[in-house]
Amino acid sequence: MKQKGRFTMCLINFHFQDHPNYKLIIAANRDEFYQRPTAPTQFWEDNPDILGGRDLVGMGTWLGITKSGRFAALTNYRNPNEDQNNKKSRGHIVRDFLESDMTATDYLTSLQKEKNAYPGFNVMAGSPEQLFYYNNIQNDISEISHGTHGLSNEFLNTPWPKVTKGKEQLADYVTRKPHVEADALFDIIADAEEAPEANLPNTGVGLELEQKLSPMFIQTPGYGTRCSTVLLIDRNNYVTFVERTFDQGAFEQENRFSFNIHESS
Structure with missing residues (x-):
């Protein structure tokens, strides 16, 4: 796979405000070129x-949360023909929201004004109480339903095989x-089974690569799932x-954090 010079996160499965004991449940995989320098999760x-x-x-991030409960995560929009020269790093989108005190809708509205400054992206932003979704292709802000x-790398709930399988499981x-249990969620997103050819989307990368990118957990030479996150x-x-990092598909380490959300002053 040719490196385009931008990081990606390729799958976010989540269950929102529809569980008796949890406001938000996330199981996500970040896929990236193995050589791109990355720091594991930490404050x-x-x-x-x-x-x-x-x-x-780029000094940004693909998924993060603050001590006051601000949350954001993003994926790239897969377009192999997109010119990414002179574009900002998409990781700044999540970082800037987490660092700001703007409401999610105000932040995403401001982001619309510079949507062409970034390569194609999807972002979800808000809090455990209310989440919003925006991408700079459709250019619409919408509230995420319970x-x-x-x-993944098209739009929210686009029925790619990995998205459909992850949602169902x-x-x-x-x-x-x-x-x-976090372990059970990690088991779901550790699924490395490739999708049948008949079920693959056509995103312009060719059939062979399309199939290699179709599992929830990706392993290819030079590129694959670098970390899995349960929130x-x-x-x-x-x-x-909880974050699990991987080195070319092999488990590397687990980082675990817990805290109570506090009201921002």
């Missing part, structure tokens, strides 16, 4: 209010379990954030 030294991994090229959703698990926010605003 940032330059902004200790933010918890998330960090892309050490229930189970999936976001997540919904099946969380609707049966009053207490959600749980319960009805008492207790946050559990």
Whole structure:
């Protein structure tokens, strides 16, 4: 796979405001070129209010949460013919929201005004109480409904095989379990089975690569799933954030954080 010089996050499965014990349940994979420098999840030294991994090229992030409960995550929009020269790093979108005190709708409205400054992206932003979705292709801001959703590299809930499978497995698990186990969510997104050729989307990358990119957990030479993240926010605003990092498909380490969301002053 030819490197375009921008990081991606390729799958976010989430269950929002539709569980008796949890406001938000997220199981996500970040896929990236193995050589791109990345810091594992931590509270940032330059902004200790933010918890998330960090892309050490653009100094942004693909998924993060603050101690006051501001949350955002993004994926790229797959377009192999897009000219990304002189574009801003998409990781700034999440970082800037987490660092700001703007409401999610105000922030996304301001983002619309500079939508062409970034390569194609999807972003979800808000809090455990209310989430909004925006992408700079359709250019519409919408409130995310309660229930189970999936976001990969087209639009929210586009029925790519990995999105459909992830949504179905997540919904099946969380609707049966009053207490959600992080290990069970990691098991779901560790699925490396390629989709049948007949079910593949056509995003312009060619059939062979399309198939290699079709699993929830990707392993190809030079590119694949670099980390998996489980984020749980319960009805008492207790946050559990667990990240597993991988080195060319092999488990590397687990980082676990927990805290209570506090009201921002």
